[in-house]
Amino acid sequence: MKNHILVPTLSHIRVTDPLFGSYIDQVSRQLLPYQWNVLNDKLPDVKSSYCISNFRIAAGLEQGHHRGAVFCDTDAYKWLETLAYCLQCGHGQELLPAAEELIALIESAQEEDGYLQTYFTVDHPDQKWKNLAEGHELYGAGHLMEAAVAFHQATGNETILQVAVRLADLICCVFGDAPDCCHGYPGHQEVELGLVKLYQLTGTQRYLEMARHFLRIRGQKPNYLMRELAETGDARIFPEFADYDEKYAQSHLPPVEQRTAEGHAVRAMYMYSAMADIARECEDEELKTACLELWRNVTEKRMYITGGIGSSGHLERFTTDYDLPNDRMYCESCASVGLMMFGRRMAALTGSAAYYDTVERALCNTVLAGVQDQGDRYFYVNPLEVWPDNCLPSTSMAHVKPVRQRWFDVACCPSNIGRTLASLGQYLYARDEKSLYVNQLISSTITEEIRGLRLHLEMQVSLQEAFRGDFQLELEGEGTIMLRIRIPSWLEYHSFTLDGRVIRPAVENGYAVLALSRPGVQHLVLTGHTTPRWVTANARVRADLGRLALAYGPYVYCLEQTDNGDNLAQIYVRPDAAVTVEAGDPTLPGTLPALRFSGLRLDSGVDGLYGTPRFRFTEQRLTAVPYGLWCNRQPGEMIVWLKALLPVMDHLIPS
Numbered sequence: 098m099k100n101h102i103l104v105p106t107l108s109h110i111r112v113t114d115p116l117f118g119s120y121i122d123q124v125s126r127q128l129l130p131y132q133w134n135v136l137n138d139k140l141p142d143v144k145s146s147y148c149i150s151n152f153r154i155a156a157g158l159e160q161g162h163h164r165g166a167v168f169c170d171t172d173a174y175k176w177l178e179t180l181a182y183c184l185q186c187g188h189g190q191e192l193l194p195a196a197e198e199l200i201a202l203i204e205s206a207q208e209e210d211g212y213l214q215t216y217f218t219v220d221h222p223d224q225k226w227k228n229l230a231e232g233h234e235l236y237g238a239g240h241l242m243e244a245a246v247a248f249h250q251a252t253g254n255e256t257i258l259q260v261a262v263r264l265a266d267l268i269c270c271v272f273g274d275a276p277d278c279c280h281g282y283p284g285h286q287e288v289e290l291g292l293v294k295l296y297q298l299t300g301t302q303r304y305l306e307m308a309r310h311f312l313r314i315r316g317q318k319p320n321y322l323m324r325e326l327a328e329t330g331d332a333r334i335f336p337e338f339a340d341y342d343e344k345y346a347q348s349h350l351p352p353v354e355q356r357t358a359e360g361h362a363v364r365a366m367y368m369y370s371a372m373a374d375i376a377r378e379c380e381d382e383e384l385k386t387a388c389l390e391l392w393r394n395v396t397e398k399r400m401y402i403t404g405g406i407g408s409s410g411h412l413e414r415f416t417t418d419y420d421l422p423n424d425r426m427y428c429e430s431c432a433s434v435g436l437m438m439f440g441r442r443m444a445a446l447t448g449s450a451a452y453y454d455t456v457e458r459a460l461c462n463t464v465l466a467g468v469q470d471q472g473d474r475y476f477y478v479n480p481l482e483v484w485p486d487n488c489l490p491s492t493s494m495a496h497v498k499p500v501r502q503r504w505f506d507v508a509c510c511p512s513n514i515g516r517t518l519a520s521l522g523q524y525l526y527a528r529d530e531k532s533l534y535v536n537q538l539i540s541s542t543i544t545e546e547i548r549g550l551r552l553h554l555e556m557q558v559s560l561q562e563a564f565r566g567d568f569q570l571e572l573e574g575e576g577t578i579m580l581r582i583r584i585p586s587w588l589e590y591h592s593f594t595l596d597g598r599v600i601r602p603a604v605e606n607g608y609a610v611l612a613l614s615r616p617g618v619q620h621l622v623l624t625g626h627t628t629p630r631w632v633t634a635n636a637r638v639r640a641d642l643g644r645l646a647l648a649y650g651p652y653v654y655c656l657e658q659t660d661n662g663d664n665l666a667q668i669y670v671r672p673d674a675a676v677t678v679e680a681g682d683p684t685l686p687g688t689l690p691a692l693r694f695s696g697l698r699l700d701s702g703v704d705g706l707y708g709t710p711r712f713r714f715t716e717q718r719l720t721a722v723p724y725g726l727w728c729n730r731q732p733g734e735m736i737v738w739l740k741a742l743l744p745v746m747d748h749l750i751p752s
């Protein structure tokens with residue numbers, strides 16, 4: 098039966114956590130004004146975006162040709178969506194005039210019939226909907242719909258909603274099974290997500306049906322995208338699509354038959370997220386089964402410890418099980434945003450808290466790493482090991498940047514990180530008709546009305562020497578609300594007290610469940626044991642075999658050159674090395690601790706390039722910092738997976 102787990106209203110949530118709270122503050126204070134200037138090409142030392150200029154040309158306000166990426170309209174849509182979430186949370190009102198200016202411009206750029214994509218309107222009007230593999234029109238439409246829904250929810254603005262509705266109506270006319278319809282589907286999935294959100298807001302059934310249609314016809318034979326590309330010939334928008342294959346855009350099989358994560362990682366995550374949406378909205382058990390299997394393949398065989406995905410730098414894609422190289426992977430920030438999106442939807446589909454372990458892994462590590470603490474520099478690619486000297490242009494490492502960049506030719510990640518942080522509340526809490534779900538243990542407050550009762554919850558979480566979560570619960574009204582608190586997998590044991598008395602709530606689907614019925618204020622405390630832990634990987638992960646990573650709570654830690662010197666490949670650590678939790682560097686945001694331990698630095702004893710080994714270890718005291726905060730100080734080398742020193746191996750050998 099369809100469950101009714103919903104995203105709570107963002108305006109009811111405040112994130113007070115010192116780390117995430119400061120990043121969220123930066124979204125409206127720094128990230129959005131900065132990105133607005135970039136989209137308007139106002140920063141002379143930053144790559145040109147051409148985004149707003151393209152809209153102005155399409156609207157007839159400027160002369161010229163389209164410049165920038167074919168899909169760069171979406172940078173404006175995601176900017177608007179990010180602002181919408183900020184406004185819902187009470188920030189960013191000073192940016193409203195810019196938003197209104199942008200909405201008027203988008204509306205002017207929309208064609209009479211609802212069509213909207215500046216690249217085709219300006220320069221290729223005869224090519225509309227004819228290059229779905231590369232053209233990204235449906236991708237852009239999806240981002241417009243998401244922005245429009247969010248902005249309408251934040252402000253009641255009808256203009257942007259009507260722009261999205263006109264475009265959705267056009268898509269419902271152009272695409273479909275009828276003989277005179279286009280039988281294609283998006284080369285980059287995203288419109289499915291936008292259509293579902295537009296359906297949920299407007300109740301217009303055909304939007305849901307169109308999203309389902311795109312998932313149903315994808316991967317049917319003969320392959321629509323491959324045939325289209327063959328007809329395109331040499332007139333490619335993306336020269337790298339010469340290597341385009343059916344798996345790249347997950348069109349090798351109908352989605353319902355897919356069982357392994359293939360192709361471009363962001364496309365995959367957006368499609369799986371849409372599949373989970375449709376499985377839930379349409380109570381489609383086959384689609385749900387596919388989602389469960391795909392989730393398992395990603396998280397059990399193809400995901401980095403940091404929640405990064407996409408092992409191949411070439412074509413930004415999945416490769417094969419256990420192939421997780423640390424220095425030349427892709428791990429796009431958008432892919433980890435997509436993994437959070439997929440995980441949240443799987444939790445809503447199944448009611449299980451376990452999905453939030455992965456959402457948390459992606460959020461606290463890769464997504465956090467994707468943005469500088471000031472909000473104006475970004476990682477697109479998120480390596481687990483960096484030697485800046487070999488991140489050279491025109492080499493196989495060209496895609497790996499050792500420092501965050503101010504902008505990109507393809508700039509999907511900066512705004513994707515922005516909208517994720519601005520809407521973080523949707524990953525912290527959920528609700529259904531009788532329960533409030535606490536999905537992330539991140540300090541915050543929420544007020545929700547459930548069953549006519551009003552619950553105000555203040556959560557204060559500390560992860561220093563130990564874990565402690567304080568929940569102040571204020572209930573108004575008569576009746577009972579179920580409070581479901583996720584017990585994360587990294588909490589080794591846990592106990593609760595309510596107003597000082599020990600209680601033992603049942604744990605269902607990974608949630609501790611408490612029935613709240615006493616009006617007034619109660620004080621719930623969750624204490625738990627968590628210590629810094631050494632982690633190793635399955636032996637099939639060749640890149641990590643004989644290596645150790647350090648984690649504390651949900652945070653993966655790394656060594657940086659600024660704390661530990663250069664050539665971090667020399668560092669070895671004993672698997673039982675004692676780790677102390679100490680005050681973190683005060684120049685880093687938040688209050689996460691630093692972890693310190695003793696390791697060893699190996700010298701080969703060779704002066705030339707090669708020679709007789711004369712191995713020698715020297716002791717070194719090492720400092721690890723959260724991976725999500727790396728490169729916020731002096732740039733330099735970084736490493737997550739340290740070589741394990743296994744001095745006594747005899748007891749591992751069976752006699």
Ligand SMILES: [Zn+2]
Nearest residue numbers: 429431509510
């Ligand atoms: Zn991206």
